[in-house]
Amino acid sequence: xHRSHGSGAFVPSDLASCGEDCVFEADVLVFHPENVHxxxxxxxxxxxxxxxxHRGEMRIGDETWIGQQCFFHxxxxxxxxxxxxxxxxxxxxxxxxxxxxxxxxxxxSPIVFAPVVIEDDADLGVGAIVLPGxxxxxxxxxxxxxxxxRDVPPYAIAAGVPAxxxxxxxxxx
Numbered sequence: 001x002h003r004s005h006g007s008g009a010f011v012p013s014d015l016a017s018c019g020e021d022c023v024f025e026a027d028v029l030v031f032h033p034e035n036v037h038x039x040x041x042x043x044x045x046x047x048x049x050x051x052x053x054h055r056g057e058m059r060i061g062d063e064t065w066i067g068q069q070c071f072f073h074x075x076x077x078x079x080x081x082x083x084x085x086x087x088x089x090x091x092x093x094x095x096x097x098x099x100x101x102x103x104x105x106x107x108x109s110p111i112v113f114a115p116v117v118i119e120d121d122a123d124l125g126v127g128a129i130v131l132p133g134x135x136x137x138x139x140x141x142x143x144x145x146x147x148x149x150r151d152v153p154p155y156a157i158a159a160g161v162p163a164x165x166x167x168x169x170x171x172x173x
Contacts, residue, residue: 005031008049019062035074039063039082045070056094056113061120066090076113076132081120087144092116092130119154128163139169 008029019040032052067088076094114133143159
């Protein structure tokens with residue numbers, strides 16, 4: 001019943017697209033690289049897992065920085081814009097198991113896919129978790145350890161479990 005997803009070993013030419021000057025630190029794993037697109041000058045930190053999927057695509061924009069030990073799952077589709085900062089140990093999920101009643105083991109319940117979009121210039125703090133179906137607006141900032149369960153407007157600062165908007169970034173300091 002179970003089968004291996006493979007080792008995750010890759011070379012940049014395995015990716016659907018990979019812009020110039022991308023950096024992959026040691027022990028980065030990429031699954032379904034044929035569905036992973038990276039822009040120019042993307043940094044991917046040590047021991048990060050980019051988990052593509054046989055039908056969803058992962059798109060990461062130019063000049064995005066991804067910290068170490070992150071986990072991105074793109075089954076439902078994942079789009080990360082340009083100049084996004086992603087702190088270490090951030091988790092992004094794009095699918096979950098639907099409720100099918102007590103008689104059905106959760107593992108056997110239907111899988112629901114929902115895309116995640118992180119717009120340009122956003123920042124995700126260390127250990128943040130982004131759940132399926134969420135859009136994080138342009139320039140928004142997510143606090144360390146936050147669990148993002150719903151959309152975050154552009155330029156909002158959201159923190160907590162679940163994440164709530166605390167305030168908005170000013171137009172100028």
